[in-house]
Amino acid sequence: MKNRWRSVIFIDLDNTLLHGPFESAVFPVAFRELAAKSGLDEAEIRRRVLEENLRRQQTPGIAAVQAMDWGDILQTVAQDLGAELEADVQGIVNTHAAPPYAVLLDDAGAVLRRLAREDRALVVATNGLRKYQGPVLDALGLTPLFTEILTPDSHNALKQAVAFYGDWPRKTQVQISVGDRYDDDVSAPKSFGFRSIWKPGVPLGPASTLAPRLRPDAFQYQAGQTIRPDAIIASLAELAAVIEQLEQQG
Ligand SMILES: [Mg+2]
Known part of the structure; x- marks a missing residue:
């Protein structure tokens, strides 16, 4: 099996391949309940929940799995x-792991099937826990399309730590990250020596008329976004061609 995979594609889930049930089902129910019990409005509940998630991610003593356990986070805020x-x-x-609460973006299933190659590993890279992402991947029919599913449970690490990716960087020649978040999917992967394909989820502005590989030079970045991705895509429809170009570069 040595050197079976020449390249590995790490693919984010939420806002990259799909919209999951947290925003559509879990948070509305939980925020409404906590608002009713506390007298605070739902926006304030949301603020507290996201703050607790961020606090956990930024506290070195808190395990990655605990940092992303939304059930436990909501109970702590409660x-x-x-x-x-x-x-x-x-x-x-x-x-609520299937439509209309969880939905694929950009015909993601067909895109993934087209990406399948003998020497290319397709690996989920998500900061969502396996217990929450597994049911969604199964319900949307994505599970069999991946070589491996990496979650914080896999190596008790988050995406901004190279440990998250296990031994994939060592057993492949080319590593490519695909995702929507600048911090998790562009700057961190680039610092590990991976290529990065960014799907920012905002209008691309003047960069939209350019080819995906040329857009990083024209994109309007936010302050502090100094590390550039290797390509910017508007839709998953552009993904296959960009991956082939980056693989050919080696
Ligand atoms: Mg995402």
């Missing part, structure tokens, strides 16, 4: 408010 969350986060995920 307890801080003197309440207890009754909503069953895992249960809501399990029963």
